[in-house]
Amino acid sequence: MKRLLFLLPLLAAVVFSGQVLAHALQPxxxxxxxxxxxxxxxxxxxxxxxxxxxxxxxxxxxxxxxxxxxxxxxxxxxxxxxxxxxxxxxxxxxxxxxxxxxxxxxxxxxxxxxxxxxxxxxxxxxxxxxxxxxxxPSTIDVIGTYLPLGVEHILGGIDHLLFVFAMLLLIRDGWRLLWAVTAFTVAHSITMAFATLGWLTLPGPPVEAVIALSIMFLASELVQRSERPERLAELYPWTVSFAFGLLHGFGFAGALSEIGLPDTDIPMALFSFNVGVEIGQLAFIAAALAVFYVLGLIAPRLRGLIRSPGSAVALCLAYAIGGIAGFWFVERVFGVVSMSS
Structure with missing residues (x-):
């Protein structure tokens, strides 16, 4: 019966993933x-x-x-x-x-x-x-176009948000979380700039598959964590965040390359888009922390179970995150294979 309980979030994850993809609409x-x-x-x-x-x-x-x-x-x-x-x-x-x-x-x-x-x-x-x-066109026109695009992209990028959410669940120390978020920001800013400017490029489909794999790694860390010893992502969260942030930056660059940059003001457009991404990311983190805070007021036991390593609630969340990411990984790998065949 307990194993069946853990299968439910996996099933929900697959259904959710399919619905997200089915209702996606390109601009x-x-x-x-x-x-x-x-x-x-x-x-x-x-x-x-x-x-x-x-x-x-x-x-x-x-x-x-x-x-x-x-x-x-x-x-x-x-x-x-x-x-x-x-x-x-x-x-x-x-x-x-x-x-x-x-x-x-x-x-x-x-x-x-x-x-x-x-x-x-x-x-x-x-x-x-x-x-x-x-x-x-003025600098204000460039900022007014690319900053909202950055906010919209991160808030519509379920895979990027799921990675950040998994980090929130995994890292319980506030300072470590701050360093992890900062490292993620610095890393994806670097690769997004390099890829957008054409200095360093990687093919999009494999990058998207590895992004899904990064979420699966964090889900695995959540499933296997215990009070002691701490997992790798808990001990060195900034290192893990920086490494995977480099990959996520290529994903952001792919979206920005589809939009295109104004040839007359590339640095400001790139900066504005990146600031928009950070505003969206911080808004998501603030919303998640607010939910945790409210949950602590109205259901402190449930909040404790979410943050407690090995609890049924924490494991269900971890399996759900891993199930969604696993679905994306398999689908994206098949996409890479079909493109190469």
Whole structure:
């Protein structure tokens, strides 16, 4: 019966993992880049919803001919349309809007070039469906775009948050936890910068598989921990966090490379995105600690069992974390194998 109890979180983990993946929705992507004198090439990717393109349309600046999109085609992941427009007055001062976005729960990334090689990126949401292309994008525009993207990425990155949550469960000393979080931050900042700038790159699918493996390692530490002796991740949390933080940084870089960096202000965009990641991470840690605090007030015994090595509650949490990460690991390894075959 006790073994059956520990199978339940594993089953729930697999179901949860499948639901997270099944309901994941990629953002839309609109790209406008010069193709000649007053001519621009447009690439428009709509998310697929139930096998059909999402009911959103790109409205380009007035004065541009062929501003309405052609019929899109499905490329296996999204609905894509490409066409050429002519804007006699250029793009500066023109308005770009995504009609219908207000009725969705997704975002659209708009990447545009006022001049060849001078790309800028803007994120549109259901609450902010359009913008006027500035004549000269400022530093504030860059921060306002990339900082929210960083927050959104970390809060939507369940694997990164699960790693941080496992560290919170494993490390009971406040100072060790602080050093572990700091080491994780420093490490992923380094590799994210190196990979985004093209100084050091690794293929995305294997990195994602190893990220899942890092969570499985922490889950194993949680299952096997006891009062004494302490596990490796408890004795040297900053070392473990730094090592795995380097890997997680490549994951952050993969997301940032898909968004793209503004060619005119790469350092500020990179810094803003990283600050956004840290704000999101600290917000998650603060929320988790607040839950633990409230739990200590209303159910102190349950909180004690969560933090107690070897208790049934602690083991259930550890198996659930390991089960979710194991599901991701197997799926991502199969993805690597299918890509290489």
């Amino acid at each position: 839309g992507y609109l790209e406008i880049k010069p193709a000649g004198a007053d001519t621009f090439q447009v690439l428009w990717r709509k998310p697929a919803v139930a096998g059909k393109p999402m009911a959103i349309e790109a409205e380009l600046p007035q004065g541009c001919d062929a501003a309405r999109e052609p019929v899109p085609t499905f490329d296996g992941a999204a609905w894509v349309a490409q066409w050429t427009i002519r804007c006699d007055r250029g793009l500066r001062g023109g308005e770009v809007r995504i009609r219908g976005l207000e009725a969705t729960q997704t975002d659209v990334l708009v990447r545009y070039e006022l001049e060849p090689g001078a790309a800028q990126t803007r994120r549109l949401t259901p609450d902010d469906t359009g913008f006027v292309i500035p004549h000269d």
